[in-house]
Amino acid sequence: MPLPKPVFYPPFNITRASHAVITSRDLEASRDFYEQVVGLVLTDRDADTLYFRGLEEVCHHSLVIKRSGSKGHECEAIGMRVLTDEELDKAEHFFKAKGLPARWIEVPHQGRTLLVNDPAGTPLQLCATMSVMPRLYTQFQDFKGGAAMRFDHYQVPVTDVQTQTDFYAEMGFRISEYMALDDKLIVTFMFRKHSTQDIVFLENPGPRLHHFAYTVSDSHSILRACDVAGNLGFGDSVERGPGRHGPAGVFFVYFRDPDGHRVELFCDHYALIDSEVEPVLWDMSKPGLSLRWGLPPQECWFTEATHFSDVPVVELDGKRGPMATLENYLADKARARAAQ
Ligand SMILES: [Fe+2]
Known part of the structure; x- marks a missing residue:
């Protein structure tokens, strides 16, 4: 299980995970959920599209929700920012040199946008600029639900x-923490901005979008999001947590939105900047290690995820996936009960 070496001077400069484009069967229900429960700000809308941003965000959107067609709910693409327009041309060259798809697309409120697919097929929008809006993070009187701050x-x-980890490492992503089982990478947490993660890969059928995540100010914001969800009829949308992960030590909750897309609210991860810091290993053969406290995930947390538009899902072909963590966790609890 060789971990890729950090690439401190990558061929082009991705700065961060920035936005997701998903579809919905009911835009009004989506608007209610993301405004009232998650606490995002509706920057703009038209008849078929909602554009949201977090309270701390100045760029036009970090979540785009389009009215879904006959295919139901999907993710059209996830988005990454590059530092300047020049980096987009370098990115086009990088992907084409590897024989991977790369084409220019027009996206409202974004500057030049390059749509690429990584080796697994994940559709990525790369852009350097968006329209800029007011930052609302001190408009406390308008905060709603979890008051999500930033993507x-x-x-x-x-x-x-x-393979996915090696490819993203070549693009300058570093590993903050990782999970391994039988000397094999099962989960990698990879980052470009100065925190523990921009994108996380885990072994399961894919590519699919398991979840996207917003930071909140504190643990109370997460509890308030749950309370608001309960009061507004979204109580069943609380799928997992609150709890505290082992990796990155974050306090978290996962919701399923009205279409079934999964969104995480979390706080408490750490800053990661210095070059000499080594990735943290979580050995999945040690039961229960990946969750500090909280109930184990429901099985659907491991098995259900959003499909990417027009990207076929590859199955695991009988290999072990993260279900092993759930099995280990439950076995550990059963052994502890038996020993009492
Ligand atoms: Fe997450």
Whole structure:
């Protein structure tokens, strides 16, 4: 299980995970959920599209929700920012040199946008600029639900975590923490901005979008999001947590939105900047290690995820996936009960 070496001077400069484009069967229900429960700001809308941003964000959108067609709910693409327009041309060259798809697309409120697919097929929008809006993070009187502050990361299940990790390392992503089982990479947390993650890969059928995540100010914001969800009829949308992860030590909750897309609210991760810091290993053969406290995930947390538009999902072909963590956790609890 060779971990890729950090690439401190990558071929082009991705700065962070920035936005997701998903579809919905009911835009009004989506608006209610993301405004009232998650606490995002509706920057703009038209008849078929909602554009949201977090309270701390100045760029036009970090979540775009389009009215879904006959295919139901999907993710059209996840988005990454590059530092300047020049980096987009370098990115086009990088992807084409590897024989991977790269084409220019027009996206409202974004500057030049390059749509690429990584080796697993994940569709990525790369852009350097967006329209700029007011930052609302001190408009306390208008805060709603979890008062989500800023877009942070995605989790993308793939069948080959090693290949995906090696590719993103070449693009300058570093590993903050990782999970391994039998000397094999099962989960990698990779980052470009100065925190623990921009994108997380885990071994499961894919590529799919497992969740996207927003940061909140504190643990109370997470509890308030849950309370608001309960009062507004979204109580069943609380899928997992609140709890505290082992990796990155974050306090978290996962919701399923009205279409079934999964969104995480979290706080408490750490800053990661210095070059000499080594990735943290979580050995998945040690039961229960990946969750500090909280109930174990429901099985659907491991098995259900959003499909990417027009991207086929590859199955695991009988290999072990993250279900092993759930099995280990439950076995550990059963052994502890038996020993009492
Ligand atoms: Fe997450």
